[in-house]
Amino acid sequence: MKPRLPDVSPLRHHWPLTPGMVFLNHGSYGACPSPVIEKQIQLRWDLDAAPVQFLHRRHTPMLDAARNEVASFLGADPANLVFVTNTTTGVNAVMRSLEFSPGDEILITSHGYNACNNVVREVARRTGAVIVEAGIPFPIGSPELVTEAILSAVTPRTKLALIDHVTSKTGLVLPLEEILRGLEERGVETLVDGAHAPGMLPLDLESLRPSYYTANLHKWVCAPKGAAILWVRPDRQETLQPAVISHGNNTPRPGHSAFQDRFDWDGTHDTTAALCAPEVIRWLEGLAPGGWPEIRERNHRMVIEGRNLLCDRLGLIAPCPDSMIGSMSTLPMPAGLETPHEGPDRDPVYVRLFDEFGIELQVFPFEGRRWFRISSHLHNTPDEYRYLADVLERMAAGR
Ligand SMILES: Cc1ncc(COP(=O)(O)O)c(C=O)c1O
Numbered sequence: 001m002k003p004r005l006p007d008v009s010p011l012r013h014h015w016p017l018t019p020g021m022v023f024l025n026h027g028s029y030g031a032c033p034s035p036v037i038e039k040q041i042q043l044r045w046d047l048d049a050a051p052v053q054f055l056h057r058r059h060t061p062m063l064d065a066a067r068n069e070v071a072s073f074l075g076a077d078p079a080n081l082v083f084v085t086n087t088t089t090g091v092n093a094v095m096r097s098l099e100f101s102p103g104d105e106i107l108i109t110s111h112g113y114n115a116c117n118n119v120v121r122e123v124a125r126r127t128g129a130v131i132v133e134a135g136i137p138f139p140i141g142s143p144e145l146v147t148e149a150i151l152s153a154v155t156p157r158t159k160l161a162l163i164d165h166v167t168s169k170t171g172l173v174l175p176l177e178e179i180l181r182g183l184e185e186r187g188v189e190t191l192v193d194g195a196h197a198p199g200m201l202p203l204d205l206e207s208l209r210p211s212y213y214t215a216n217l218h219k220w221v222c223a224p225k226g227a228a229i230l231w232v233r234p235d236r237q238e239t240l241q242p243a244v245i246s247h248g249n250n251t252p253r254p255g256h257s258a259f260q261d262r263f264d265w266d267g268t269h270d271t272t273a274a275l276c277a278p279e280v281i282r283w284l285e286g287l288a289p290g291g292w293p294e295i296r297e298r299n300h301r302m303v304i305e306g307r308n309l310l311c312d313r314l315g316l317i318a319p320c321p322d323s324m325i326g327s328m329s330t331l332p333m334p335a336g337l338e339t340p341h342e343g344p345d346r347d348p349v350y351v352r353l354f355d356e357f358g359i360e361l362q363v364f365p366f367e368g369r370r371w372f373r374i375s376s377h378l379h380n381t382p383d384e385y386r387y388l389a390d391v392l393e394r395m396a397a398g399r
Pocket of ligand 1: 027028086087088089113115116164166167168193195196216
């Protein structure tokens with residue numbers, strides 16, 4: 001007999017998620033609620049009803065208004081904030097604008113995101129800079145171990161560190177303030193990959209104050225795909241170029257900095273995702289009486305409850321303290337399913353979870369074993385983790 005299907009969240013109908021799918025991987029690409037998709041469709045109609053009026057005359061004030069609201073959500077001064085299409089683009093803009101000499105060191109960590117590390121690898125290849133990888137242990141007992149691992153990898157040649165705010169595979173919230181303070185004291189520039197942070201963690205970018213901070217809005221804020229930000233400290237703005245250079249380099253606009261001119265237009269493309277970002281921030285806020293603090297807290301509590309249940313049911317040991325978790329949690333696969341799958345085809349465990357049980361779950365190899373990562377957002381229920389436990393128990397027993 002198949003496990004009993006889980007209860008569905010009373011908020012789930014706001015998302016166009018396929019009925020019957022148990023969606024435990026909000027972390028990979030987020031999920032946009034239907035009213036915001038409708039708003040985006042409306043904007044696209046507006047755009048093509050009068051393309052030149054929209055893009056030539058209405059676009060800048062609309063983008064400015066969106067920037068102002070998103071900046072206030074992120075604790076940012078709008079003067080320091082630009083939209084990019086995703087975090088990878090933000091990392092490309094920064095890494096490919098900076099100058100490195102042979103022997104300069106670029107610090108990354110063993111929990112970094114492959115696509116972003118690839119940008120570093122290419123820049124190092126081109127310039128002769130050397131990549132130093134700080135090994136963050138996992139399982140891990142305390143956030144201090146992360147700070148220690150990163151700061152002990154700094155040398156007098158370290159020029160820049162690429163640090164995740166929330167790591168992708170391991171789902172760890174890193175102690176960013178302490179890391180940034182330590183790197184700053186050592187004269188190291190900092191690029192923060194905050195792909196998962198907006199919507200998951202409270203943010204105050206002006207007081208965090210790294211050199212650069214880039215992040216997605218499509219993940220935990222639930223914006224349409226194509227909405228992301230890059231925050232740049234004023235002393236780093238002058239020499240920064242976008243990943244795509246366009247008119248802005250010699251086309252100043254009244255009321256905008258040269259930094260904004262360069263980033264606000266990167267060729268003709270559909271910018272409605274960014275224009276919808278304020279809408280989704282306000283819309284989600286309206287779903288919880290306590291607004292975003294309540295949403296973040298609810299998601300955090302639900303994922304902790306989920307991981308406790310999975311640990312109890314499957315005999316797993318949680319690989320990090322609760323304090324290092326936001327709204328994602330990574331756990332080792334139980335005995336019987338622990339051998340990692342390598343290779344270009346999809347992991348058979350992932351495939352069976354989806355094809356036979358309708359569970360969308362992140363399943364991946366990391367440091368020699370198979371892991372899985374659960375997510376929690378308003379469209380989830382605690383009962384979905386019970387269902388996952390039922391299914392994994394059965395699969396681990398070879399049934
Ligand atoms: C930590 C981290 N950085 C960067 C990215 C890249 O995001 P995008 O593909 O939207 O550029 C991801 C995506 O999952 C991520 O988890």
